[in-house]
Amino acid sequence: MAVRSMTLPANKKYVNGHKVDPAAQPKPSNAAELISKVPPVEIDGPATVCDGGRGPLGHPRVFINLEPHRPVECGYCGVRYVQSHSH
Numbered sequence: 001m002a003v004r005s006m007t008l009p010a011n012k013k014y015v016n017g018h019k020v021d022p023a024a025q026p027k028p029s030n031a032a033e034l035i036s037k038v039p040p041v042e043i044d045g046p047a048t049v050c051d052g053g054r055g056p057l058g059h060p061r062v063f064i065n066l067e068p069h070r071p072v073e074c075g076y077c078g079v080r081y082v083q084s085h086s087h
């Protein structure tokens, strides 16, 4: 099954009866690229727990082991954590 692009054709001006300006629509998101621009969260300790933030955008809590100077990515939300310094 082919995946349909969510991008509107440039000549499509109406969606479900609503006028649409294609130029005002968000670009197809590239979540991996966006999250890679977020600096790693510094944690003062050998491990942390990530739940993706509270509320509906969160995910099950996962335990993340940290290493100094090597960001570790949360497998759920992609947020990176790094140990701020070794003890």
Ligand SMILES: [Zn+2]
Binding pocket: 050, 051, 052, 059, 074, 075, 076, 077, 078, 079
């Ligand atoms: Zn996470």
